[in-house]
Amino acid sequence: MLLVSLPASLFALAPVFFDTAGRLQRVPAPANPGTTRFYTLVHNGQSLVKADGGGWKPALLSASEVSEVGGGGALQVFLGSVEDAASPLQRGDYWLLETSALDEQPPASIGGDGAAWEPLRARAGPSVCDALEVDEAALLATARGLAHWHNSVRFCSKCGSAEVVPYRNGKGRRCNVCSERFRPRLDASVIVLVLDATRSRCLLGRKAAWPTGRYSTLAGFVEFGETLEECVVREVCEESGCSVDRSTLDFVASQPWLFPRSLMVGFTVCAAPSEGADAALAVDEDELEDARWFSKEYVREQLGLEREAGRDGPAVEGGFHVPSRVSLARTLIESWLAE
Ligand SMILES: [Zn+2]
The missing domain is CATH 3.90.79.10 (Nucleoside Triphosphate Pyrophosphohydrolase)
Known part of the structure; x- marks a missing residue:
């Protein structure tokens, strides 16, 4: 009898949630200016989503809709591109619009009928994440995570300056005084x-x-x-x-x-x-x-x-x-x- 010890990874059948298998391409920069842009909004850790049947979908805004909600004062971060027709996300470039710095939280209604500001995870019971498809959840979680990171790096940890600003479409932050650069950790x-x-x-x-x-x-x-x-x-x-x-x-x-x-x-x-x-x-x-x-x-x-x-x-x-x-x-x- 041949006894072979097989690694458990050979038996890994269940897909990993948040793994889009590359459908959400985390490329360094948008491919060309003509590509359709979609914005996902985050405000104080909450994501803009909309009711869909018994579940949720991301409430995505167009570039013109974003300009109407005071987008100029909000942080914009490039998240990635979708070109794969198998993705539930439409083809285009995806951006985070982080609105916590605005004087007022934009009304949820900017996301259309049934839109609401919601946390992605609940401490107990069903959460928004559980009701999303993997690519949608990955997009919203990436946006929420990057929003949290940008808000946590407001001051330069090298010189103490408050002039730390996003660069490279929000892929990092840079100190305008001492030039120290920070990457998401x-x-x-x-x-x-x-x-x-x-x-x-x-x-x-x-x-x-x-x-x-x-x-x-x-x-x-x-x-x-x-x-x-x-x-x-x-x-x-x-x-x-x-x-x-x-x-x-x-x-x-x-x-x-x-x-x-x-x-x-x-x-x-x-x-x-x-x-x-x-x-x-x-x-x-x-x-x-x-x-x-x-x-x-x-x-x-x-x-x-x-x-x-x-x-x-x-x-x-x-x-x-x-x-x-x-x-x-x-x-x-x-x-x-x-x-
Ligand atoms: Zn500095």
């Missing part, structure tokens, strides 16, 4: 599905602030100077007390998480052989309220019940559930279930 994070040595159980944790019944994969920020691999080993141990076998570490997928500025790198890893089936976990109570092992059968059954109930959430109120399809945690869990 992302915080690297790992997100990891810990499995037992037989890959038949997974370790999930929950934070006290989460909705009742929600469990998710462990995650944490990469420390300065640390490799992703070191980070996985450290974070799992810190949060749950579980030692992992670094030789079993497999990269599965990555995901931008611009709430406000993370890049999540997703892995699976197996617990060290010394961590027997009943090894006690030592949960870091500053981070998690609980962490425990769940069998593959149980997780599969619960996700199946959720699908049958037609819900993106627990099949019964307060029941076991994992984060929505928008999350990389869900991708990791579903990839494991498909192994």
Whole structure:
């Protein structure tokens, strides 16, 4: 009998939300001045969207509509171009119009019937993001993330001047006094599905602030100077007390998480052989309220019940559930279930 250990990444079936597979081209600058422009608006962290059936769509404005809403005083940032007919976004160049600096928030009605200012993510329950198609969500999240970054770099961190202005269509900011340049920064994070040595159980944790019944994969920020691999080993141990076998570490997928500025790198890893089936976990109570092992059968059954109930959430109120399809945690869990 031939025994071959296949990396988990071969089984990664679920697409990663926010990954447009290049349909939203993040080119450095617009291709030519004649290309149609679409603007997505952000004001104090909220995005302009409009109701569409039971869901949401981006409320996109034309260049002439933008000029009527005091666009001159607002920040404009080039986000990218769409040329792919497979995208739900029309062909054209896409821009952020960030209006927080205006004296008044533009009325939502500039986005047309059913338009509203909404946060993309909700602390609990369904969010706008969950109701968008991937390309639309990626566009709005990129816009929101860049709006947050531009607002967070108002002063030069080298000379203290307040004359820090966007350059290269908002791809960066530059100090007009000392010429220091700033580029958007992302915080690297790992997100990891810990499995037992037989890959038949997974370790999930929950934070006290989460909705009742929600469990998710462990995650944490990469420390300065640390490799992703070191980070996985450290974070799992810190949060749950579980030692992992670094030789079993497999990269599965990555995901931008611009709430406000993370890049999540997703892995699976197996617990060290010394961590027997009943090894006690030592949960870091500053981070998690609980962490425990769940069998593959149980997780599969619960996700199946959720699908049958037609819900993106627990099949019964307060029941076991994992984060929505928008999350990389869900991708990791579903990839494991498909192994
Ligand atoms: Zn400066």
